[in-house]
Amino acid sequence: MLKYSYIKFILVFFVLVSSSSIHCAQSKTDSIIKANKACENIAQIDALYPALYRLDSISERLDYISFGIEKSKQLDYPKGLMQMQYLNAVTYNLIESYDDAIFYFQNAIKSAEVLQDSAYLRYCYWSIGGYKPRS
Numbered sequence: 001m002l003k004y005s006y007i008k009f010i011l012v013f014f015v016l017v018s019s020s021s022i023h024c025a026q027s028k029t030d031s032i033i034k035a036n037k038a039c040e041n042i043a044q045i046d047a048l049y050p051a052l053y054r055l056d057s058i059s060e061r062l063d064y065i066s067f068g069i070e071k072s073k074q075l076d077y078p079k080g081l082m083q084m085q086y087l088n089a090v091t092y093n094l095i096e097s098y099d100d101a102i103f104y105f106q107n108a109i110k111s112a113e114v115l116q117d118s119a120y121l122r123y124c125y126w127s128i129g130g131y132k133p134r135s
Contacts (some may be wrong), residue, residue: 045072045080052087061091082111082120093127102128 048068055061065088072080089104105124112120 042075042077042080045075045077045084049080049083049087058091058095062088065091078111078115079117082108082115082117085111086120086124089124089127 045068048064052061052064052068055064065084068084069081069088072078072084085104085108089101089108092098092104093101105128109121109124112118112124
């Protein structure tokens with residue numbers, strides 16, 4: 001009987017600790033997004049981008065990404081534009097909206113080519129299942 005109580009205690013403790021750490025991580029993500037959602041400068045776009053990966057709400061993520069794309073264009077920040085287009089594509093891929101995903105991967109590819117960012121080119125081509133042959 002004591003063994004059963006001990007196991008039950010450990011399971012309950014594990015569930016409580018893991019759920020509180022998940023909540024804490026989401027709260028931290030929410031705080032980062034709220035602090036940087038104005039995107040008034042490049043540093044805020046850079047801070048917003050990784051936080052959006054951890055945002056649970058897909059519709060909120062897509063709204064923030066669209067806003068980030070517009071702000072990147074306004075601030076003439078091609079790296080932020082490329083990253084937001086890539087995240088947009090990944091998000092559409094996640095919700096199985098493949099036509100939208102391919103459209104945004106292609107936009108991210110164009111931006112990555114301008115920036116000569118081979119890492120993002122590789123990510124995009126790999127994600128859409130294609131590759132660009134070497135010249």
